[in-house]
Amino acid sequence: MPPKLKVLKTHQCDGLACEVCRNPRVVIRPFLSDMSGCSRSNFSTLPPTAALYNKPTLSDTTLKVGDESFYVHRLILSAGSEVFARMLGTEWKECGEPELELNEEPDCAAIFDRFLYYFYTGTITITESVVIPLFTLADKYDVRPLYDECVKVIENGLKVYVMSRSPKPVIDVATRPPGVFVVRPLDSPTTSTSSDSDYSESDDMDTASAAMPSQNTTGSTTVVKSFVMVASETFPLVLVIKILTFCNNSRITSAALYNLEARLKKQIQQERYGVWNDLDRDLLLRMLADGNFYCNEYTLFKAAKSWLEYQPETHRGNAAMVAEVLSCVRYPMMDRKQLYAVENDPLMQSCPAATTLLQEALRYKLFKDVGRSDDLAKWQGPQFEARQVKCSDRTEPINLCINSKNGLHKT
Incomplete structure (x- = not known):
């Protein structure tokens, strides 16, 4: 098919007899054609070094990994990894040995042939079942392109999808003019009964009015948003816990922490504390201190109490550990019923540091609107901040109003 033609935009056409129009000077050539006008196509295949993979031909070293041995070439491995360049150069005393033994974890040894094949071909298939050992090997031997690609795959496998919850509405006619009914979501502070909401059932009218400030006779209402977190x-x-314990990549650990929080949230809401109670102390404190651990504070308190009671150190009177864990709970975010239950808890009463935080939370709930400047300055920091959902793309709930004459409409 001949190439498409195009006339210069700066040309002033004089009509059908124009010589320039009949012999255009600008030609749009086919894709991938060179300046000479000759067509060409791209072709790719495995590099010649692929034929040398695990072949004794011209090999100068043998790598022993577990029970397997691989014929390798110093030049190829050194070109792809600075670590191999040092190992196979003159810096290691074993460099002159005909065989070099590498100590790898069993899961890394199982896919070491794929890792070596990447050096010879530049291609590799990364699946979710092998990405962790591949990431470990790429990090250990400083193979940066493979390392970066594994980070992307791992991040994708740790995604947490956040959606706004759309519960069935209820009709409230208590404070409305005749003929107008307001539809309020079930997860609003005054009607919520779900443990997945950040607001539990409460008669605390201060909390309710603070959460829903704009209720007027026009029938509009401010909805307290509630989100459902679905973790991959x-x-x-x-394995997620192992990643958080041993991985040093901030992108991966951040994604893993949020994934673990979202998955454990479901369990602790149902008071299933099996995995939770086995968490390492440092990881537990990291989760409780995370402002993105989107969970009801009273639920977190009960989970923290379960973890402390499960630990043998608690029975030996480790008051410092009890105080460190309970101090991570954000008591000002609880309602009155929850605070009353926490105050009467024997574990709470045995910890003076946590009791002090609880008393300050009660003062905050009572005087936050009339507090002096020194109190307002004291009521700053993570303890007085609600935990937030970490998500950029979410579906927002819709406020609805029912009018007896006009029917259902958005507000």
């Missing part, structure tokens, strides 16, 4: 379960919980 690509990796088992044990």
Whole structure:
């Protein structure tokens, strides 16, 4: 098919007899054609070094990994990894040995052939089942392109999808003029009964009015948003915890922490504390202190209490650990019923540091609107900040109003 033609935009056409129009000077050539006008196509295949993979031909070293041995070439491995360049150069005393033994974890040894094949071909298939050991090997031997690609795959496997919850509405006619009914979501502070909401059932009218400030006779209402977090379960919980314990990549650990929080949130809401009670102390404190651990504070208090009671150190009177854990709970975010239950808890009464935080939370609930400047300055920091959902894309709930004459409409 001949190439398409195009006339210069600056040309002033004189009509059908124009010589320039009949012999255009500007030609749009086919895609991938060179300046000579000759067509060409791209072609790619495995590099010649692929034929040398694990072949004794011209190999100068043998790598022993577990029970397997691989014929390798110093030049190829050194070109792809600075670590291999040092190992196979003159810096290591074993460099002159005909065989170099590498100590790898069993899961890394199982896919070491794929890792080596990447050096010879530049191609590799990364699946979710092998991405963690590949990431470990790429990090250990400083293979940066493979390392960066594994980070992307792992992040994708740790995604947490956040959606706004759209519960069935209820009709409230208590404070409305005749003929106008306001539809209020079930997860609003005055009607919520779900443990997944950040507001539990409460008669605390101060909390309710603070959460829904704009209720007027026009029938509009401010909805307290509630979100459902659906975490990807690509990796088992044990592996996610292992990633948080041993991985040094901030992008991966951040994604893993949020994934673990979202998955454990479901369990602790149902008071299933099996995995939670086995958490390492440092990881537990990291989660409780995280402002993105989007969970009801009273639920977190009960979970923290379960973890403390499960630990043998608690029975030996480790008051410092009890205080450190309970101090991470944000008591000002609880309602009155929850604060009353916490205040009467024996574990709470045995911890003076946590009791002090609780008393300050009660003062905050009572005097936050009339407090002096020194109190307002004291009521700053994570303890007095609600935990937030970490998500940029979410579906917002819609406020609805029912009018007896006009029917259902948005507000």
